[in-house]
Amino acid sequence: MNYDFAPLFRTAVGFDRLARLVETLPQEATHYPPYNIEKTGEDSYRVSLAVAGFAPENIELTVKDNALLVSGNLGEETRGEFLHRGIAARAFQRRFVLAEHMVVDGAELVNGLLNVNIRHVVPESAKPRRIEIAIPKAANQAISTPQLPHAA
Numbered sequence: 001m002n003y004d005f006a007p008l009f010r011t012a013v014g015f016d017r018l019a020r021l022v023e024t025l026p027q028e029a030t031h032y033p034p035y036n037i038e039k040t041g042e043d044s045y046r047v048s049l050a051v052a053g054f055a056p057e058n059i060e061l062t063v064k065d066n067a068l069l070v071s072g073n074l075g076e077e078t079r080g081e082f083l084h085r086g087i088a089a090r091a092f093q094r095r096f097v098l099a100e101h102m103v104v105d106g107a108e109l110v111n112g113l114l115n116v117n118i119r120h121v122v123p124e125s126a127k128p129r130r131i132e133i134a135i136p137k138a139a140n141q142a143i144s145t146p147q148l149p150h151a152a
Helices: 006-011 016-023 137-143
Strands: 035-039 044-050 059-064 067-072 092-097 102-110 113-120
Touching: 044 067, 059 102, 067 113
Parallel strands: none
Antiparallel strands: 035 044, 044 113, 059 067, 067 092, 102 113
């Protein structure tokens, strides 16, 4: 599916990243591993992925170009012959797009859940600030109180 962003670009500045984001969305969604995204505070979030059977050394987290990439690979297993295999243990790769100023604080693997903590940190340079309006000295003199003529 292709989108035409030309009308948006006529009146908006800096939204070319949005167009790239839409173009890179996966065409076919995968449902493995299942995950949750939750808001844990005013500016904090947690992404939890169900990764039962994976150890920390089998999982890789990478942040690049405003994206969090989580991949897992168990490698070749030599645990015998399965009569039934209902627990998925296949390699996976999940990509989460991060908004500007999102910082991954860390991750932990607890009871088969990989919890990735993310925080929104706005730098001072991006926070709103008031701009003072200066009046040039020459303009100040022109605005000063006019001299009244003295009565004789």
